[in-house]
Amino acid sequence: MTISLERLRRCSIAVDLGAARTRVYLKRKGLIVDEPSVAAVNTRTGGLIAVGTLAERMTGRTPSHIRVVRPVSGGRVVDIAMAQRMLRFLVGNKLRRAWRRKPLVSAAVCVPYDADPLAERAAVETLTGLGARRVELVDSLVAAAVGCGLPVERPEATMIVVCGAATTQVAVLSLGSIVAAERVPVGGETIAHAVVQHVRNEHALMLPSQAIRPLHLALSGAGAAMDGTEVHGRDVATGLARSVQIDIEGIRAVVQTPLTGVLDAIGAVLRRCPPDLVADLAERGIMLAGGSAGLPGFEDLLRDATGMPLHIAEHPDTCAVEGLGAMLEGSVRPVILDPLSP
Numbered sequence: 001m002t003i004s005l006e007r008l009r010r011c012s013i014a015v016d017l018g019a020a021r022t023r024v025y026l027k028r029k030g031l032i033v034d035e036p037s038v039a040a041v042n043t044r045t046g047g048l049i050a051v052g053t054l055a056e057r058m059t060g061r062t063p064s065h066i067r068v069v070r071p072v073s074g075g076r077v078v079d080i081a082m083a084q085r086m087l088r089f090l091v092g093n094k095l096r097r098a099w100r101r102k103p104l105v106s107a108a109v110c111v112p113y114d115a116d117p118l119a120e121r122a123a124v125e126t127l128t129g130l131g132a133r134r135v136e137l138v139d140s141l142v143a144a145a146v147g148c149g150l151p152v153e154r155p156e157a158t159m160i161v162v163c164g165a166a167t168t169q170v171a172v173l174s175l176g177s178i179v180a181a182e183r184v185p186v187g188g189e190t191i192a193h194a195v196v197q198h199v200r201n202e203h204a205l206m207l208p209s210q211a212i213r214p215l216h217l218a219l220s221g222a223g224a225a226m227d228g229t230e231v232h233g234r235d236v237a238t239g240l241a242r243s244v245q246i247d248i249e250g251i252r253a254v255v256q257t258p259l260t261g262v263l264d265a266i267g268a269v270l271r272r273c274p275p276d277l278v279a280d281l282a283e284r285g286i287m288l289a290g291g292s293a294g295l296p297g298f299e300d301l302l303r304d305a306t307g308m309p310l311h312i313a314e315h316p317d318t319c320a321v322e323g324l325g326a327m328l329e330g331s332v333r334p335v336i337l338d339p340l341s342p
């Protein structure tokens with residue numbers, strides 16, 4: 001995927017349609033939307049009941065005529081019509097006003113590394129259905145690296161690990177492009193699934209989906225100081241509500257197992273890089289980004305396994321859309337590779 005900074009500068013809106021969250025950046029305004037990629041639909045009338053945070057809160061708590069849907073899954077738009085309705089609702093008047101001023105709008109959208117043509121097409125159709133005349137696709141790894149402030153345009157290596165909800169992407173970049181990259185199906189959702197299975201096996205308790213995030217936050221915050229955390233759920237055998245004390249160390253071990261897939265991806269990317277670039281990385285280290293960068297023990301696991309310096313992005317969850325925003329605003333220096341004169 002080749003990015004033209006000139007064409008990106010003509011875009012007025014940048015969109016990151018993630019499996020967990022949707023983020024929209026409006027030129028000269030900044031981040032205007034950062035909401036869960038969730039919609040609640042009335043199955044009798046087909047009408048939208050809620051989107052974003054409110055719809056996410058409804059997950060697992062709806063009567064039979066309300067369905068909570070996620071139009072983005074595994075890094076790709078799986079339901080274009082629903083994604084358009086969700087986006088239209090989320091951006092609301094903010095975008096309508098901007099597009100009234102400049103109707104021939106161009107949009108930039110992030111797509112995961114190695115996205116197939118169908119995934120790219122779905123992203124383009126989602127935006128054109130909303131009124132965009134032209135859609136520029138940008139690799140989310142390049143956007144995230146720019147958003148983290150990495151000097152991607154220089155002839156030296158930078159390594160980024162973006163751990164999102166459904167996938168983790170690892171890349172080494174140099175001269176504004178990806179030299180080697182990998183995408184593995186490990187992310188916040190995988191970890192949540194592993195925690196649910198662990199509590200079910202150890203305590204015969206079914207955890208509600210919304211209990212995982214507070215558990216992560218507790219683990220990453222005061223985890224070391226805590227002996228246990230109380231969680232509520234449904235007893236697997238009796239179906240009754242029950243509370244149990246969760247063993248923090250047990251959860252830590254459970255969280256670490258799926259993350260080893262990320263280590264394999266880092267190894268594979270480094271093996272495909274020329275030694276000069278790998279040598280740069282020994283000094284510069286790895287930049288960790290994505291909403292799941294704050295997973296308990298992730299940082300230490302990567303540091304111990306690679307022996308390389310590790311930095312966490314200032315805003316790990318929004319760096320991809322902020323990077324796109326920086327390209328739209330023209331605050332990124334283009335890579336100038338002029339042919340040598342004869």
Ligand SMILES: Nc1ncnc2c1ncn2[C@@H]1O[C@H](COP(=O)(O)OP(=O)(O)OP(=O)(O)O)[C@@H](O)[C@H]1O
Nearest residue numbers: 018019020021164165166167188216290291292294
């Ligand atoms: N403080 C935190 N600790 C642990 N996990 C977190 C924290 N904050 C967010 N997450 C997890 O981060 C994930 C969302 O990350 P992000 O916003 O990068 O995803 P996304 O861009 O929508 O997903 P993808 O890139 O896979 O399409 C969720 O799975 C959420 O549980």
